[in-house]
Amino acid sequence: MDIDQVQRAAVARFAQQGFAATGIRELGTAAGINSATLYHYVGSKHDLLVRIISECLKAMITGGREALSTAQTPTSQLAQLIAFHVAFTATNPQTARVAEYEMRALTPVSREEMQQLRDEYEALFTKVLTDGDKTGEFSTADLTMARLAVMEMGTGVAHWYRPHGRLSLEQVQQNFVAMAYRILAVRETAKPSNTPLPSAQQLPSEPTAQHVTQTVN
């Protein structure tokens, strides 16, 4: 038993029924351990949630920065950033959902810390959009609303994307980049051609079919 298994079990339950609705005995059962053992790995139920959200947001920030660094112009940077955002959300839908929905379950102090990480991530989008607005590559009536719209529609991917569904991850990425380009009125000539889009690592906390709860034999 290691802490990643505990986190995966927790994310699976938190994503499905929420933090408050999940008891520690249920968490233990899902992870295959006694509820008391859980406190040997994580300080408390709350600390467990902090770990999950913190690791998720930090991975998003790191991945977002990497995506930005692979491109030069705001136009191609936007493509990389959105493609990463979509990839991360589609690869870690349950963890991302917990990080989004359960912020309110945190203590005020922890929530403030996590909110700062969230702001840090959103700042990446703000920077790219502002840069592109200055160079004239982007055109929109309101930069803030454009950022909110672009981010929100990407986040929504977690609600419906399925690994073996009608659309491949790359198709979804390309389509969302295209929609963002349209929102920002990027000229056809400015669009990068055939640039490889970034993928996203699966977080240790993201539960998968391979990580099903171990039951008695």
Add this chain to the structure above:
Amino acid sequence: MDIDQVQRAAVARFAQQGFAATGIRELGTAAGINSATLYHYVGSKHDLLVRIISECLKAMITGGREALSTAQTPTSQLAQLIAFHVAFTATNPQTARVAEYEMRALTPVSREEMQQLRDEYEALFTKVLTDGDKTGEFSTADLTMARLAVMEMGTGVAHWYRPHGRLSLEQVQQNFVAMAYRILAVRETAKPSNTPLPSAQQLPSEPTAQHVTQTVN
């Protein structure tokens, strides 16, 4: 004391800390009544949630249909529908949030019923987009993804819109219609000019500053 006050108090707490994290004694205190009295108005905590979500979704369906009926072409229908969606979300942010987040707290039977209402509302968007695609007014690589993106970015308005903020509701509506038009590549000549956009009624369940919890004098 009437049932709307109970619902408003419940929505305020559910939106802030979630259904599972809110106790019935807390609900009673917020509504200014004893927890037992709450059972005189609503059958149970769960029934209260069902009422809230059901009334919200039914209002969305009704409002969405009305919005559609005021326009003829898919292009202007889309504007009306999106403008309503944004108006409803901005006018009833807390109720809308509860209806979105707390679906998972419902029993399987109730969740199925509410999901059907949700599907009914989403079908309005599907219909408009399909019609516009047939007439050639819209152009997109994937109709389903376009619908998901357009709806999701509109729903996100609940997260940041404030009645007396930088942007008026009408400005937000116009901007989101414009972004949707861009996503769907609506031609400039096809856009309706100066059409009045729909507003949305405030639900009886939506808590406002006028509905603050009554305290002892």
Add this chain to the structure above:
DNA sequence: TTGCGCCTATCAATCGATTGATTGACTTCC
């Protein structure tokens, strides 16, 4: 007008069940 019956609204007190968390003892492994 008085008085009786009925209904709605309300609450203090309490129910059994469950919550998050802790303890002390037992096992396992180096």
Add this chain to the structure above:
DNA sequence: GGAAGTCAATCAATCGATTGATAGGCGCAA
């Protein structure tokens, strides 16, 4: 032998829900 891992048992607190009782308003007959 000591550190790490594990769990049954238990803690006080809180949970959703129910009980029996009270207060007040309304209609109606005497």
